[in-house]
Each structure stands twice: as structure tokens, then as C-alpha cells.
Amino acid sequence: MRNLLDFLLKYINLIVFIILEGIALALLGTANNYHNSRFINGVRGMTIGIEKQLMKIRTYFVLREINQTLASENISLRHHIELLEKQEDKLFFFVSDTSKQQWYQYTLAEVIDNSVSRQKNYFTLNKGLRDGLSTEMAVTSGDAVAGVVVGCTDNFSVAMSLLNLDFRLSARIKSSGYFGSLSWDGRNDTQAILTEIPQHITINQGDTVETTGYSAIFPEGIMIGTISDFERTGSDFYKITVSLMTDFRKLHYVNVIGNLKKAEQVGLEKQFE
């Protein structure tokens, strides 16, 4: 017994170190990939008040740019309405017609905390479960991809930014329709990498890259960015550098997009897995 106590006393520092480091690594392993809501609820709630105030100040300095993006978005929406109205003049349908049901639901949210300098970036939104948000909803800024909601509390949500090494997105080249996988390589906050595009198709700098809608998170045809560079690798695929349309340093107002038919799509797909 005495020997044991002596032993413990002698190595107390090492033992404490191993225990604490173990706890830290365990936290890292369990909580870091997808922040569970309890964690955000508890401690993050305290800091959110301060961050909100800071964001208010920061927003004030970029009002001009926010106005510009809103104006341009307005124009493109008007354009859409015009197109739709012309089509719908010719067609009659009941509002309750199930084939014309609303597919996506949009919520405006404000980014109250954001980072771009880490390898695994997340941002916090000022809306949560009470506003109809839930995990695995798409987040867009203007009309370009920004991230995916990964954790929600009653009033707040945390979204995984596209600038996160764990972020994967099914993307396609608009002109040819070929799709591949988009991810961030951690180098530059204005660029992402698109892979799995076969080398037999021709691509050009400036080609538009957009979402596919295969994942049931993002609607189809949301802008991601344009091809800024591509190279032929040893394998059969291109390695395409996409310059992102979203400026992650200036993320302020974002749209959160919920897929109302997601359960149906995922449920069906599961039957065939």
C-alpha cells in the first residue's frame, strides 16, 4: 500500500497529465465533428450576447456592400418572377395541387460569429429550432453556397462553413452537367477543389460550378463559383480549382434553406441501400 502511494506521489504529474490529455482528446473525438446541441446551449449561450453586439458594430461598416448584394439579388429575383409569371399564365392549377407544393423553405438569418483562419471553420447563426431551423439545412449567402447547419438550439445554430476540411458537397459543371465532389483543401479562403470530373470532357476557365441537389440538402443549381484553374492529374480525373463566389470574410446575412421533401427522398433512397 505504502509502495503504491509512493509510486503515485512520484508520478503524480505524469498521471495528471495523462488523465487531462485523455479527456481533451476524448472531447476532440466526440464533440468536435458535429457539435452537439447541449454544448452550444450551455456554455456558448454565455458568449453569444457579446458576439451579437460585436456583430452589430461590424455590420455597420459594411452596410454599403450589404445593400449592393441585396439590390443585385432583388434584380435577379424580379427576373425569375417575370419568367415564372409568363409560364403560369398558360397553366391553371389549384393551390392545393400536391405536384405544385412548395419544395424549399427559406429563412433569413444573421451570422453572429464567423472564422476563416482555421482549418475547420464554423459560423454561428442567430436563429434556431424556434425559427424552424434544424440540422442538415443548407446555408447560402446571396445565391451562393456558404455551409450546412450542423447544430441547433432553441435560438441559435452552428453551421459548418464550406471552409472546413470535413465539408463535402456534390457539385457539377453547369455547361457540361458532369458532377464531382467539392471540398476545401485548407489553403485559401477564396478557393475550393473539385475532383472526380473525368478527363475526357473539355472544361474552360470561367465555367460555372453549381450544386446538384443529390444530397437532399442543397437545392439544385445553387451557384458555388467559377473554375479558375485545372490540371490533369495522374489518374483519370481533373483536379479543378474553383474560385468561390461567397466571400467568407464578409458573411453577414444568409439564407437557410430547408428541404421540405427531404424525409421522403431520403426514406426512398434508404430502401435501396
Added chain:
Amino acid sequence: MINNIFRFGLIFILLILFQVLLFNNINFSGYVNPYVYILFILLLPVELPAWLVLILSFITGLVVDFFSTSLGMHTASTVMVGFIRPYVLQVISPRDGYEPGSEPSMFTYGARWFFIYTTIMVLAHHLVLFYVEVFRLTDFFRTLFRVLLSSLFSIAFIMLIEHFRKRK
């Protein structure tokens, strides 16, 4: 003793606020994020038992993690820093040894000594932090570059803070 606890409590709160409100919001070039809060661990009295330093390091890391949506990352690196601290202090001890009851600050042992001390500790902290963050060995040298670049800024800011603290 009580005075000391109060003082370190104040330093702790100030540094965390500095880190969370100021330094976490600076994004030079997307590569650099200075982490100055480890100055708290650097400044703990020399004679503090190593296990207590470890526990305080753990708490420091945990608090920073809570504020920056990165549970476990900072904790792992601060605990590591807390662990190597006694050895570092031993290796770079001044010729006459440490004065009893003193803090390893710029004020007590001079800017040159403090610079060496800070450099070793910050490098150790950033090495663990950035490699734990990416958690892979591909792009090994790019991560190393990030470590060095961020360390440079962290060391500069820590020296600056310590300089102003000394005057006060």
C-alpha cells in the same frame, strides 16, 4: 496568497477576453491566428506544483475552446504546454536559479530570457494545436508553415502585452 489568486484571476479573465474578442477576430491572410492566452500559463509562479499547473492549463484550454467552437483542440495543446513547462523552466533557468516566490515574467528575469521562454512554449503550443486541428499528416509542411507564421505573431503580441504590463 489570496492577493495572488485574485491577481491571476484578473489576468486570466483579461487574457481570455483579449483572445476571444480581439485576436480570434483578426484574420490576417487567412493563415494567421495569434493565440496570446497561453501567457497565463507562462506567468504562473515558478513554485506552483506541476499538477496544479496542469489543471489550470486544462481549465484555460477548455474555456478558450468553449468560446471558439473547437472543443478539445485548445485543451489538448494547453495541457501539453502545462506538462512541458517545468522541464523548459529547468533547462533555461537563470544562472542564479529562480528567486523564491517569483513569476517567470519579463519584469523579473529580463526581456531576453522571457523571449526564449515564450518562443519555446508558443512553438510547442502551436505545434500541438495546428496538427491536432488538421489531424492528418498530408500537407505536413504547409501545417508547419502555419505553425511558424502564427507563432511569430503570437510571440510578438505576447512580448508586446508583457511589455505594457511591465510598465504598469
